[in-house]
Amino acid sequence: MNKQEFDNLTKLSRLQLDDRDKEAFQKDFENIINYVAQLAEVNTDDVEPLVQASGLKNVFRQDSPVPSIGVDVALSNAPQREGSSFKVPNVI
Amino acid sequence: MIDFYRVSASEIAKNVKSGDWSATDVAKQYLDRINKINPSLNAFINLHDEIMEVAQKVDEKRKAGKPLGKLAGVPVAVKDNMCEKGKLTTSCSKVLKGYKPPYNATVIDKLLDADAIPMGKTNMDEFAMGSSNETSIYGPVNNPYDKDRIPGGSSGGSAAAIAAGLVPLALGSDTGGSIRQPASLCGIAGIKPTNGRVSRYGLMAYSSSLDQIGPFARNINDTALMLEVISGFDLKDSTSINTPVPEYTAQKATSLKGTRIGVPRALLKDGLEIDVKNAIEKNAIENLKALGAEIVDIELPHAKYGIAAYYLVATAEASSNLGRYDGIHYGYRSENIKDLASVYTNSRSEGFGREVKRRIILGTFSLSSGYYDQYYNKATKVRRLILNDYLEAFKKADVILTPTSPCCAFKKGEKSADPIQMYLSDIYTVCNNLSGLPGISVNCGVSSIGLPIGMQLTGKAFGEGELCKVVSAFESATNYHQITPNI
Numbered sequence: 001m002n003k004q005e006f007d008n009l010t011k012l013s014r015l016q017l018d019d020r021d022k023e024a025f026q027k028d029f030e031n032i033i034n035y036v037a038q039l040a041e042v043n044t045d046d047v048e049p050l051v052q053a054s055g056l057k058n059v060f061r062q063d064s065p066v067p068s069i070g071v072d073v074a075l076s077n078a079p080q081r082e083g084s085s086f087k088v089p090n091v092i
Numbered sequence: 093m094i095d096f097y098r099v100s101a102s103e104i105a106k107n108v109k110s111g112d113w114s115a116t117d118v119a120k121q122y123l124d125r126i127n128k129i130n131p132s133l134n135a136f137i138n139l140h141d142e143i144m145e146v147a148q149k150v151d152e153k154r155k156a157g158k159p160l161g162k163l164a165g166v167p168v169a170v171k172d173n174m175c176e177k178g179k180l181t182t183s184c185s186k187v188l189k190g191y192k193p194p195y196n197a198t199v200i201d202k203l204l205d206a207d208a209i210p211m212g213k214t215n216m217d218e219f220a221m222g223s224s225n226e227t228s229i230y231g232p233v234n235n236p237y238d239k240d241r242i243p244g245g246s247s248g249g250s251a252a253a254i255a256a257g258l259v260p261l262a263l264g265s266d267t268g269g270s271i272r273q274p275a276s277l278c279g280i281a282g283i284k285p286t287n288g289r290v291s292r293y294g295l296m297a298y299s300s301s302l303d304q305i306g307p308f309a310r311n312i313n314d315t316a317l318m319l320e321v322i323s324g325f326d327l328k329d330s331t332s333i334n335t336p337v338p339e340y341t342a343q344k345a346t347s348l349k350g351t352r353i354g355v356p357r358a359l360l361k362d363g364l365e366i367d368v369k370n371a372i373e374k375n376a377i378e379n380l381k382a383l384g385a386e387i388v389d390i391e392l393p394h395a396k397y398g399i400a401a402y403y404l405v406a407t408a409e410a411s412s413n414l415g416r417y418d419g420i421h422y423g424y425r426s427e428n429i430k431d432l433a434s435v436y437t438n439s440r441s442e443g444f445g446r447e448v449k450r451r452i453i454l455g456t457f458s459l460s461s462g463y464y465d466q467y468y469n470k471a472t473k474v475r476r477l478i479l480n481d482y483l484e485a486f487k488k489a490d491v492i493l494t495p496t497s498p499c500c501a502f503k504k505g506e507k508s509a510d511p512i513q514m515y516l517s518d519i520y521t522v523c524n525n526l527s528g529l530p531g532i533s534v535n536c537g538v539s540s541i542g543l544p545i546g547m548q549l550t551g552k553a554f555g556e557g558e559l560c561k562v563v564s565a566f567e568s569a570t571n572y573h574q575i576t577p578n579i
């Protein structure tokens with residue numbers, strides 16, 4: 001993986017690394033990728049992926065209203081709020 | 093005056109129910125002990141303000157003639173990634189600085205319904221990402237057996253608190269070994285239940301298909317008691333499974349005649365410390381055999397790929413789950429912002445620690461276009477093969493025995509420079525999470541320098557009762573569970 005590809009990954013992750021971390025992470029990353037590459041030796045032809053082990057399929061419930069925590073409580077941890085909304089910088 | 097910290101949780105509950113002991117006296121003594129000992133361990137990071145009021149209410153409830161719950165007056169500790177209404181809960185991350193959840197996790201409601209006394213929050217690796225408790229923003233936890241060593245992770249604070257007698261019961265969470273490995277390194281018992289057994293509603297998500305909440309205690313009866321209280325179906329967790337909760341505390345035995353214990357010999361050959369190997373062969377296997385168990389050889393041929401599959405699956409899910417920390421809804425927001433995108437990027441970059449960033453980037457990679465089939469998808473197929481290995485092994489065995497960790501508690505800083513070495517601490521534990529199966533770690537000896545060694549038993553899905561039974565027999569014939577550190 002070249003530097004540009006790695007930079008793109010951090011961008012996709014919405015992270016910015018300082019130069020020291022960037023260098024260290026890229027090195028770690030290569031080691032980790034080399035390590036996980038051992039999976040290639042496992043024959044997985046005709047093997048169904050297992051994304052979770054519970055065996056559950058879609059779980060549905062009635063679409064009926066239940067009490068919720070309310071706007072004030074929901075906003076109680078907001079770094080910035082205005083009235084009943086989360087406040088963010090100008091978008092446009 | 094009774095030393096409450098030396099007695100079991102079930103004994104405390106029994107005596108508080110009968111009125112022989114008061115919940116207030118018990119809580120006060122534990123609180124004093126925490127205040128005295130915790131500074132040398134850093135196991136608790138926050139204590140609740142109203143501990144004595146909660147204890148008083150339990151006493152009043154009894155005096156009013158109302159029945160008390162199974163954990164009447166029992167002090168409990170809760171890992172910092174489980175939401176408690178109005179109580180600081182941060183996953184030991186700067187990104188959740190100041191966060192006070194507006195609701196309780198289901199497990200917290202269950203503890204309160206059982207009249208337990210939540211004492212406070214315990215230290216952990218940031219977002220449960222680590223095997224040594226060194227990635228916490230609150231600093232590392234010291235192992236009660238040797239303060240220069242780590243307690244294991246990620247639930248290191250809860251495990252150290254139990255080992256040091258700061259509480260008789262604690263909750264942890266386990267995504268790749270985060271209950272069992274610290275239980276092993278601190279010489280106590282810890283269960284990762286079957287996925288779906290305990291509701292994760294209110295648990296801060298790391299990897300949703302792997303995360304599970306479970307109990308820590310000093311002996312199997314207390315572990316079973318807490319598991320009994322927190323288990324059960326929950327509509328609020330769509331992965332919760334609606335199946336009856338057995339009385340785990342009633343699963344006892346003094347003989348293991350007729351029980352088949354599978355041992356994957358190939359996994360005991362190398363890569364583990366000699367003291368660990370000896371403890372498994374001499375203390376664990378020999379005692380189980382003496383109890384009448386039949387030891388059978390089994391094979392788990394894909395287990396060696398567990399770590400590789402785990403780090404692709406767990407980080408993929410983490411990269412998605414941790415997308416919610418955006419600096420907008422709750423938690424930390426950077427002051428260095430110029431537009432919306434910089435709120436996201438700068439809040440996350442300043443808020444997350446290095447290991448969390450490393451895992452988010454790795455997860456983003458394994459899910460990204462062009463790499464998905466080669467990495468994430470491949471890992472999910474290997475995950476299927478790991479589960480199939482267990483299903484095959486369970487045709488010959490009722491439970492499976494392995495070490496919990498390949499090594500005893502290591503020195504702080506020893507593995508932090510090399511992520512792969514750190515990840516390999518979980519070599520024996522990750523496969524349970526990938527396959528959803530329950531596992532328990534209990535102490536089975538000490539190393540030549542006096543550090544605890546854990547054995548892990550893996551059960552069939554929803555086979556927690558069988559695990560409790562086997563361990564209760566083991567405890568009836570041995571005294572490894574009675575070993576305590578000099579605190």
